[in-house]
Amino acid sequence: MKHFLDITKETCPMTFVKVKLQLAKMDSGEQLEVLLNEGEPLENVPRSCEEQGYKVLSIEPLDNSQHLILIQK
Amino acid sequence: MNQPANDKKDISIVCFSGEFDKLLAAYTIATGAAATNRNVTMFFTFWGLNALKKERGRKPIGKDFLSRVFNWLMGGRNNLPLSRLNFGGASPKLMSGMMKKSNVAQLDELMDAATALGIRHFACEMSMHILGVSKDDLIDDVKEVVGVATFLNESENAHIIFI
Numbered sequence: 001m002k003h004f005l006d007i008t009k010e011t012c013p014m015t016f017v018k019v020k021l022q023l024a025k026m027d028s029g030e031q032l033e034v035l036l037n038e039g040e041p042l043e044n045v046p047r048s049c050e051e052q053g054y055k056v057l058s059i060e061p062l063d064n065s066q067h068l069i070l071i072q073k
Numbered sequence: 074m075n076q077p078a079n080d081k082k083d084i085s086i087v088c089f090s091g092e093f094d095k096l097l098a099a100y101t102i103a104t105g106a107a108a109t110n111r112n113v114t115m116f117f118t119f120w121g122l123n124a125l126k127k128e129r130g131r132k133p134i135g136k137d138f139l140s141r142v143f144n145w146l147m148g149g150r151n152n153l154p155l156s157r158l159n160f161g162g163a164s165p166k167l168m169s170g171m172m173k174k175s176n177v178a179q180l181d182e183l184m185d186a187a188t189a190l191g192i193r194h195f196a197c198e199m200s201m202h203i204l205g206v207s208k209d210d211l212i213d214d215v216k217e218v219v220g221v222a223t224f225l226n227e228s229e230n231a232h233i234i235f236i
Contacts, residue, residue, distance in 0.1 A: 013105030014178045017186045020108040024074050024189075048109045051079070 006035045007045075008066055015041040016048050023054065023073055031057070032071045042067050074191040076112040083112040083231035085224070090236055091120030093153040093165045093180065099236045100183035107190040114231065115187070116224045117215075118197035122204065123147050124180075125196065125211045140205025150180070188214050195219045195227075 005022050007015045019034055026032060036042055046056045049071050057070040084106040088099050099115065107113045117125055126149040128134065133141035155164040172179060178186070187194075194214045201207070201218060208218050217223075 009176050011175070011177050013101055013108060014182070014186070016108040017104050017190065021074075021186070021189050044109065051081075051110050052077070 002031045002033060004033045004035075007041060008035055008037050012040060016045055019045050019049070023049070023052070023071070026073050028073050030073050032073065034069050034071065036067055036069065038065045038067060045069065074189060076107070076191050076193075077110045079110055081111045083114070083228070085114045085116065085228035085231040085233045087233065087235045088115055088117045088121035088124070089119055090156070091123040091147065091153055092156040093168070094156050095236050096121070096124050096153060097180055097183070100180065100187060102234065103192055104183055104186045104190060107187070107192050112231075113190075114193045114195060114224075114227055116195045116197065119200045120147070122196060122200060122206055122211070124150050124153060125194065125215055126150065126206070127210060127212055134210050135205025137205060143204060144206065195224055197221075
């Protein structure tokens, strides 16, 4: 099952807090697609997920300085 | 949520100030650290305890006359002053409005996130005794009332931040 989370309107620290809490609710093997802004969220969200042992499957840049990242728990 | 087991340095925050902006800073660091896989402990002492009172407004809690007056004057989470330009309590409300407009997390939201992230809340035994505050007066996040020795033991491998 694929979940989706938009954190483009969030600011520090709720960007990575929301991702962490969403991943905690999911079962192992499920995927989470996160829409985020470049800068701090783009640098820290994928790194923080990998530190927890989750896989960052892709990081796709979009037109308006936003990125779509796909994480597998 | 359980806190993570990894080699990142733990973070311990002493929340001494009961001021709105300083507690906001404490909870921002705490939730940011927990969300980036660090174990976080918050130790509330003196004025910081006001943020943890179940009663969010002014209530004369305590056993004797002086502590009841003191607690009424200090109030709870709704009465936290700004550390500068407080203007009789008007500024925290104005700042909350500005934060909402800028989509920045409010103190309540950060405190809820801290609960969800499993951040440990310790309350200082000594200052609770002075102020006549009991564990029943504090929110359920406070799992333990401890002394400084316990806090330091639990923070042995942590960065300690004093706010």
